[in-house]
Each structure stands twice: as structure tokens, then as C-alpha cells.
Amino acid sequence: MTDSAPDAAAQAASAEVTLADEFKTAFREHPAAVAIIAGQTATGPVGLTASSVSSVAVDPATLSFSVTRATGSAGGLLEAGDITVNLLSLDQETLALDFARSGAPRFTPEQGWEHFPTGEPYLPQARETLRCRIASTVKVGGSTIVLAEVLEVLHGSSTPPLMYQNRRFGRLDASSFDQ
Numbered sequence: 001m002t003d004s005a006p007d008a009a010a011q012a013a014s015a016e017v018t019l020a021d022e023f024k025t026a027f028r029e030h031p032a033a034v035a036i037i038a039g040q041t042a043t044g045p046v047g048l049t050a051s052s053v054s055s056v057a058v059d060p061a062t063l064s065f066s067v068t069r070a071t072g073s074a075g076g077l078l079e080a081g082d083i084t085v086n087l088l089s090l091d092q093e094t095l096a097l098d099f100a101r102s103g104a105p106r107f108t109p110e111q112g113w114e115h116f117p118t119g120e121p122y123l124p125q126a127r128e129t130l131r132c133r134i135a136s137t138v139k140v141g142g143s144t145i146v147l148a149e150v151l152e153v154l155h156g157s158s159t160p161p162l163m164y165q166n167r168r169f170g171r172l173d174a175s176s177f178d179q
Contacts, residue, residue, distance in 0.1 A: 031165040034088045036099045039080030040119045045107045046076030049100040051164045061150035066143045082133050086126040089159035093169045129154040
């Protein structure tokens with residue numbers, strides 16, 4: 001008699017990897033707008049590039065995003081409590097890359113950061129800036145979903161939004177929306 005339990009476990013693990021790969025591929029092909037989420041901590045400003053920002057509710061105005069760990073910049077944002085979500089324009093790809101790479105320059109004078117009177121860093125040249133307060137977090141696997149209540153909205157650049165799809169930045173074809 002042979003023991004089929006190890007084979008079943010190996011097949012289940014293989015199916016999970018396959019599902020995870022398929023899931024990543026599906027969302028890699030799904031275009032998303034790009035934002036820099038920033039906050040002020042006791043040791044200075046922190047920020048990261050995100051493509052997971054979504055509106056959740058209008059009353060109260062609430063958005064969501066996810067971070068993959070609670071350390072580094074993501075941990076700093078969770079600690080900050082009050083944050084900004086800066087929706088980037090097409091001409092801010094270099095800035096998005098800087099905040100996506102560990103060790104890249106951040107919050108330099110050349111990047112154009114300013115601060116709200118309440119301390120949060122923001123980009124006045126972003127398409128939109130939403131000043132938020134983290135309302136709650138939910139751990140899901142190795143990620144944390146953040147729900148943030150919007151406190152203030154600043155309208156900025158009218159340049160088309162910076163989009164991300166299949167590991168590349170690009171633009172939304174606005175002509176497809178013309179009628």
C-alpha cells in the first residue's frame with residue numbers, strides 16, 4: 001500500500017502556486033492609475049508608489065490601498081496615521097520610479113514636495129492630492145488593506161494620469177472616451 005497524502009499535498013501546493021501566478025498575471029494585465037502615498041513620521045517623511053488605490057465610499061469619503069508589509073515605508077505610513085494620496089500625472093514617471101525603488105532619492109527639493117500645515121508631505125503638481133486619515137487596516141495574507149478617510153482634496157495638473165500595466169508605465173488612451 002502506498003501513501004497518497006504527500007502526493008495530494010504536493011498537488012495542492014502546485015495548484016496554489018498556479019492560482020497565485022494566474023492571479024498576478026490577470027492583474028498585471030489590468031491597467032491601474034499610479035499614486036504616491038506619503039506621510040510624516042517622527043523620523044521624517046515616508047512614501048511609496050502604489051497602483052492599488054480605489055474609491056470605497058462617498059459619505060464618508062473613503063479610499064483604500066494595500067501595502068505588502070508593515071515595515072519600511074509601508075510601516076511608516078501605517079504609523080503616520082495622516083497621509084496624502086498623490087494621484088500622478090503622465091509626466092511624473094521618474095517620480096513614481098523613485099518611490100518604487102528602495103534607496104532611490106525621495107522628498108528632494110527637485111521633486112517639488114510641500115507640506116500641509118498639519119505636516120503631511122504632498123505634491124502640488126500631482127493631478128489630485130487627497131489628504132487622509134487612516135481609519136482602519138485589515139491584514140490579508142502578507143498584505144495590509146488600508147481604509148483611509150479623505151479630509152481634503154486639492155486639484156492640480158490637468159495632464160493625463162500616469163497608468164501602470166504589465167510592469168510598464170504609460171498613458172490612458174483618452175480618445176477612446178471621446179464621444
